[in-house]
């Protein structure tokens with residue numbers, strides 16, 4: 001099986017049946033093959049977050065199928081969706097959402113413990129991931145003692161903590177200044193490439209999008225290539 005994500009015929013409207021109904025996704029298809037990094041670019045309000053939430057099993061479409069790692073999770077019960085999110089998906093947001101009272105390392109260790117890993121293995125993986133993003137010397141720092149770019153690098157490591165099949169990122173460097181954004185984005189891409197991860201990364205930045213394997217544009221409820 002070579003596709004990590006298949007979204008088929010995805011439709012989504014808000015306020016259905018009301019005068020202010022808004023149709024955001026109009027039966028779109030999206031396939032992400034294993035190892036591919038896809039950029040998702042869209043004008044503001046086009047439905048990028050809606051699509052990421054559906055692909056990330058945080059929201060359900062009105063119509064269509066979501067298949068992750070060969071498993072159709074469209075109609076799956078909450079428990080199964082939560083398990084799939086924890087085991088197969090990694091999320092990065094514009095803001096890091098790290099736990100403020102825990103160190104950088106603990107922020108990466110905790111999701112592994114929640115997923116059943118042993119303490120020693122979880123610590124080793126956290127140290128390895130933080131080393132890959134150049135933060136070995138910052139492992140014991142709390143988020144408040146890290147720069148914005150460093151916080152976001154820790155968030156990337158946390159997203160990869162449980163070795164997901166697919167990374168979903170919504171403007172992962174969107175709150176950083178342009179120079180930091182470029183550097184931190186390169187760190188993310190390095191991490192994704194080294195681990196052979198598949199990814200769907202939403203960005204407004206066309207220069208960053210051009211560094212990915214494929215660029216998809218979301219407009220008028222549908223996706224187009226390029």
Ligand SMILES: Nc1ncnc2c1ncn2[C@@H]1O[C@H](COP(=O)(O)OP(=O)(O)OP(=O)(O)O)[C@@H](O)[C@H]1O
Pocket residue numbers: 014015022024042043044045046047048049050051
């Ligand atoms: N819960 C909701 N109820 C009603 N309308 C919503 C809801 N969530 C989103 N929308 C509307 O759906 C459209 C798509 O929203 P979405 O957040 O997916 O856009 P986006 O492309 O991520 O935008 P941005 O890039 O500005 O964050 C917008 O017009 C938004 O106002």
